[in-house]
Each structure stands twice: as structure tokens, then as C-alpha cells.
Amino acid sequence: MLVLEDGTVLHGRAYGARGATFGEIVFSTGMTGYQETLTDPSYHRQIVVMTAPHIGNTGINDEDPESTRIWVSGFVVRDPARRASSWRSNRELEDELREQGVVAIAEVDTRALTRHLRDGGVLRAGIFSGDALPDLPGELGTAALLEQVLASPGMAGADLAGEVSTTTAYVVEPIGAFEGKEPVAVVAALDLGMKSMTPQRLAERGVRVHVLPASATFADVQATGADGVFFSNGPGDPATADEPVALLRQVLEEEIPFFGICFGNQLLGRALGYGTYKLAYGHRGINQPVQDVTTGKVEVTAHNHGFAVDAPLGTESIAPHEGGRYGRVIVSHVGLNDNVVEGLQCLDLPAFSVQYHPEAAAGPHDAAYLFDRFVAMMTSPDSGPAPAAATTPSTHPAKEA
Missing domain, CATH: 3.40.50.880 (Class I glutamine amidotransferase (GATase) domain)
Structure with a gap:
């Protein structure tokens, strides 16, 4: 589940690591370069939405990272590649996210989400999967997740x-x-x-x-x-x-x-x-x-x-x-x-x-x-x-x- 601080809730498939993560949710319009985006320190404490629908097709290599680790706090994609198909690839994107503990969500309508953020402005958000999903049913469970999102820090005033x-x-x-x-x-x-x-x-x-x-x-x-x-x-x-x-x-x-x-x-x-x-x-x-x-x-x-x-x-x-x-x-x-x-x-x-x-x-x-x-x-x-x-x-x- 992806929960925004304005109460918007989107359901998708767990991707990368399982758990809960929080950050300011932002969108990137780049058609390429997801590996450089993930490893850009400027994305520290942000959940990144990729507007390009197909992500992961070139996998992960050891030449393109822009730092020594992934810095995004969460990742949102629409159609993750089933397998990498680049001769430069060393491993799969999802495996890298999982290895570095980055909670992500797939099969989300990222273009609708981008329009929502463009019209209403960036918001705090949380991605929840696995054991982080609520035990409470329906609206009670969603309210519990929203409470966690609202308790997370914003970007204004952040010294990072x-x-x-x-x-x-x-x-x-x-x-x-x-x-x-x-x-x-x-x-x-x-x-x-x-x-x-x-x-x-x-x-x-x-x-x-x-x-x-x-x-x-x-x-x-x-x-x-x-x-x-x-x-x-x-x-x-x-x-x-x-x-x-x-x-x-x-x-x-x-x-x-x-x-x-x-x-x-x-x-x-x-x-x-x-x-x-x-x-x-x-x-x-x-x-x-x-x-x-x-x-x-x-x-x-x-x-x-x-x-x-x-x-x-x-x-x-x-x-x-x-x-x-x-x-x-x-x-x-x-x-x-x-x-x-x-x-x-x-x-x-x-x-x-x-x-x-x-x-x-x-x-x-x-x-x-x-x-x-x-x-x-x-x-x-x-x-x-x-x-x-x-x-x-x-x-x-x-x-x-």
C-alpha cells in the first residue's frame, strides 16, 4: 500500500524490500537513468515516482552509480521489467533494492499519481508491505498507516x-x-x-x-x-x-x-x-x-x-x-x-x-x-x-x- 498524507491510498505489488518506509513523495520525468536517480544523494529521504512506465529493463551495473549506495527512501514504478536485458547488467533492479533494504511498490498508476502531485503539490507518504501492513480491517487499518505518515518529518526545515x-x-x-x-x-x-x-x-x-x-x-x-x-x-x-x-x-x-x-x-x-x-x-x-x-x-x-x-x-x-x-x-x-x-x-x-x-x-x-x-x-x-x-x-x- 502507498499512503499519502492527504489520505490518498494506492494498492500495488510489493517490490524490493518488504517493510515500511517514509519520505516526501516526488516524481521524476526521466525516461532513462533510474540507476543514477536511485544513487543520487539529493534524493535522500524522498520516495521517487518514475513517470516512465517500464523500469528495470537494463538492470544494475557497477559503472553507473553516482555514489556508494541507494539514497532514495522508497521507489514507485508501474511496470517493472521481468528480467534485465542489457549486456552491461550485473544483477536485477529488484534484487538490488532488496539487498539495500529499499522498500518499493510496483503496478501503481504512476501517471495518475504524478498528476495528483502536480496539481496538489508534493506530500509526505509511506510505502507499506509484508509485516508492515495493518492487522486492522478496512478504514481502521488505513487510518493507522496514515497516522504513521503524518508523524514522519517533512522536507521544509530539514538539514540533510x-x-x-x-x-x-x-x-x-x-x-x-x-x-x-x-x-x-x-x-x-x-x-x-x-x-x-x-x-x-x-x-x-x-x-x-x-x-x-x-x-x-x-x-x-x-x-x-x-x-x-x-x-x-x-x-x-x-x-x-x-x-x-x-x-x-x-x-x-x-x-x-x-x-x-x-x-x-x-x-x-x-x-x-x-x-x-x-x-x-x-x-x-x-x-x-x-x-x-x-x-x-x-x-x-x-x-x-x-x-x-x-x-x-x-x-x-x-x-x-x-x-x-x-x-x-x-x-x-x-x-x-x-x-x-x-x-x-x-x-x-x-x-x-x-x-x-x-x-x-x-x-x-x-x-x-x-x-x-x-x-x-x-x-x-x-x-x-x-x-x-x-x-x-x-x-x-x-x-x-
């Missing part, structure tokens, strides 16, 4: 980055054509829930990446000899991340080149003095259209976020923090579906960010140029993102909704 971050620092050396050579730049990357492909994308460009825990201090950053600082994606409410925001303000004060993605975009917004807010149902999937207003280019991008930055669209603004000490800012990227802020660019400091996943795992490679922008900013400070007249809409329909 420390729960998914690495506990020890490590280094990713340059690879490919740069392997064995001196790095073109050194980056201190704060792991707030980082996917493994992210430091690899930098390493492919000749960058040595020092991955630091979410609890790292500015002294830790300085100790790496970093030419630039990177903040990763991650789960939870950005309003709770006071320590990373304080660290980022020190980075801005020293005018160290900065690049943030996803959660890192929200934290740049906070550091600059803008607010953040919770989206009704968020953006999750690998087919979200975004415009880079500094170039006019439209790109299809991979997303996983339920919060957004509240910054003015369509014009330059002065960063509100401490009377504008960080200077001018524009919204550099905007979501074309709902006009949500998808990127920020400081015009008087070497700092920029985007709200999506340019590492494209899984997803399109339209946004790979952002890593090149960051490398150019570190190696040739005058070649950073050029200011451009903002052409974004001037309202936040998603925020108003």
Missing part, C-alpha cells in the same frame, strides 16, 4: 547535507589527456551530496579536485591551495545550511572563483542575501528546458530540486546582503516551463551558479560548457562569464503558485 556528505576529504586527479600532468587548476569542492560524475567532469578538463566534507571550514579550503571553489548538489532545505553559507561568504570576500550547482545555487543565493522558497512539486528529470540569458542559448537539462532562489528576473539587482557589498547580480538562467530561477551570475565578483546538473548523469550534455566557464574563470580571470542584458521574464509563476 551532513547526512550524505563524505566524512573524509579525498582527491580526484586529472584524467584522460591530462593524466599524469600538472593540473591546470585546483578546486576545493564542498560535498553537500555530490554525485561522482561531478569531480570527474572537472578532472576531464585537467583540474585537481579536493573533495571536502560539508563541515569543511575556510581554513580547510585554503589548505588545498584552491584556485576555485565548487559547491555541489544535495538534499534538504537551503534555509538550514548556515555553515556552508558562511563559508561561501568568505570565498566571495576573498574573490576566489566560485561555481555552484543545484543546492550550491541556492546557497549562493542565500550568501548574496536573496531568499529561497519551496516549489509546489519541484523539477526532477532529464528533460527540463532552460535558457542561458547571457548567450540566448536554450538547453535541455537534468534537474533534481524542490527549492528555488527568490531573485528578481529580467533586470540587474544589487545583492541584498549587508547593503549590497557583493555588488550586482543577474539571473543568468531561467526555466522555460515556469520561469523559476535556474542560475545566478555575479557581475562584480567571479561567482556563478546553476540550479541543475551540468554533469549529465543521467541526462543531456547541453550544459557541459559550464565546466569550461569555470576553468576559464580560474585560469584566465578576465575570461569569466561576460555580463549580458537580462532577457528573463519578470515574474515567478511557480513561486506565486
